[in-house]
Amino acid sequence: MKADTARIGWIGAGHSPLPAVIYGTKAAWLSEAAALGLPVPPGFALPAEMLGELDLVAELDALAAQTGTRLGDPSAPLLLALRASSDEGASASVPAVLNIGICDAVFPALVTALDLRVAQDLRRRLIQSYGIGALGMEGEEFEYALYDALKDAGADAEEELSADALAELTERCLNLVAAETGEPFPDAADQQLSGALNAMAAAWNTPRARRRRVARGGADDAPLTLIVQQMVLGLGAGNSGAGIAHLRDPDTGVWALSGRYLANAQGDEALMGLRTPQVLSKAEREEKRLPDPALEEVCPQTAHALADAGARIEAALGDAFSLDFTLANGDLHLLELHSARLSSRAAVQVAVDLAESGAITREDALMRIDPVLLDAHLHPMIDPSAKRDQIGQGLPASPGAASGPLVFSPGAAEEAAATGNPALLALIETSPEDIRGMHAASGVLTVRGGMTSHAAVVARGLGTPCVVGAGDLTLDVIARQLTAADGRVFREGDVVTVVGGEGQVLAGAVPTLQPEITGAFATLMDWADQVRTMGVRANADTARDADIALGFAARGIGLCRTEHMFFKDGHLTTMRQMILAESEAERRTALEKLLPMQRADFVELFEAIHGLPVVIRLLDPPLHEFLPHGLAEMEEIAAELAVPVEKIRARALDLAEFNPMLGKRGCRIGIAFPEIYEMQARAIFEAACEAGARTGAPVKPEIMIPLVSAVRELELLKTLIEESAEAVRTARNEMVDYTIGVMIETPRACLRAGDIADKADFLSFGTNDLTQMLYGLSRDDAGRFMPDYVAREVFPHDPFHRIDEEGVGEIIRLAIERARAAMPGVSIGLCGEHGGDPASVDFCQRAGFDYVSCSPFRVPIARLAAAQAAIRARR
């Protein structure tokens, strides 16, 4: 019984486009192009599960009516192509069967229409493609047959073979197929078609085809639709051949024709390297100084037709495509559309073009770009054509590529920068005192540490390319050398490159390309800002950071880590004096000296931020981090401060803690030494007065207290800050508008968020510490086993990188609920590393955050991620 043919889809002018979910993208996109009136050979698409139910008589009649030729008709034979259609990436897992319908009965007509040699060649190709596409035979078997034929004929290339030689080759191919199937190759056109359909459906499910589609990103069990189409020969008179056209420059996304074309060819032969294809564009031919003219020069009308087809397809389908095409005696036919392969920059250009032309909406354009890919716009990149000599692999801590002569100490990095030749700083791991060296270095490499280790966080903040945890490199600090796993040794001054975005360490200098913020990128960012509902701020400690943040359109600073100011030249010594003080009076004397330094830094920062909001966090790290570690450095400091080295050593010992991350840090310093926070508060208020007076833009500092876990900590420190404000007001007769907030980064603070919000103007979640404390997992040591944990799916992601919604996320939601219940209007932000991770930004939108704050270089990523989160929330 004839099965229901309603599910057969037609490809051709006058037919509606086919849905991709039923017929696969190849059939769907071709049917779209055909519906636009573009030259697509007519045909139909048949879901494979319908095979066996059908005789296809009606379909073949319809094709005969459309083409004026008929399958197996000795006077006007129709030849067919059979192609697989499925999800993109899966379609190509079985190759096409071409030239179906050539049998003895129709051969004379082909000879008359083409010539004997072409007819022979077509027949040979039918058998070969049937063997490969339908029977799943190896292409090499046929290549060996061709090789033998060439040898026998004394020929170098296929096109030199005579009709007789091709006939002989055809015989060899027939024997190969017969040996495979145990039967002669069918000589009836309709048997060829039904045989090819059934064999292709069987080939689709072979392990080899499954492996191929998985390798191309398709699904192992992707469904199959068979496309039966009129064959366009690509062989014969005039300009005939096959090729692929790319219409957009794959790096920039602007309109530019490129691709390959091979005369007298079918299918994807232009890409198979059997013969040298022509390029499509004159520009490429000239640039590469190729001897043969470009297709554009030989057939300008084809180049125009391709560009026109590309533009119409983009407008209709809302995406960029590359086109497989065939020329038959000068006439263009489109045989397949592929999603264009584009760099992230090109993808932005195309998305913006499409939205501006109305082909897609702005929201679609925003949703289409993976925010993480924007990173490529923001940092220097390795020239894609450069050779890489990889010597190590670590974690991609901070993107961008940087080369430089190796140095093994922060001091050496500073010296190198002073000579105008920035060095690449390699260390076991970094600590806060290395920040100046990191600042001065072209790039940073550590052999230990994870994605939220000190080096990683600071490098991201500075925008310095950085690879951490490159454990396959051995660093000998004493000998000052780095040894690669292959035994190669790199000494001070040897040039090395880090590729921060990929975690690679390379030998030698590698050419880089500077990032360009193109017009399209800026436009996309503008649209993102119009759509998003969450604010995006930057974590910025200096005026330089603030400048970068503003350059990336951050709306203020969400975290200024004031400790970084104390590591500046000249400041560190005074800071150390303060830490070495043996009494409050002595400490106050040192703090008096620190006050103007801190004030000057704040003035600079406030001026740079032009009146936008700025969150200043009071001192957070444990004090021992400011003291030198090694004896040599202790001696140096002792001489500088004119104190016995013993005193420094004793103080360092005194401050040493078993778990400094859980020790005397954060607001605990402020409770133990209130005079330190008092000095900082005073510096903030005085700087606000000065900067406000200078710029005319009032500064409204948001003072943040770190590591709070009990509301009493907030109460004590709030009083202290308010008293400072009052003192400054009395002294200067000027009132600074300010707020006081709390950093929520301990589990207890989350649970007590109601009490805390009741007394705070804002809350900012420090998700680095919160993750560390909730998991009981050191952020500095996690890198040692995190890759194993993620690989074995203990955690779906590194929780220091992407917010763990199940655990950390749950306690954050609970904290927000309690905070808003107590104080509905309290502002809620996030300032941990997660602020620059798109999935975490999406969580923040769902959890009701007011803003996220991240490293300046990740601000554009967060802006786009916030826009996408807002769109998702609306949809």
Ligand code: PEP
């Ligand atoms: C945090 O803990 O998330 C945070 C932003 O503070 P820091 O990284 O300085 O500890």
Ligand code: MG
């Ligand atoms: Mg913290």
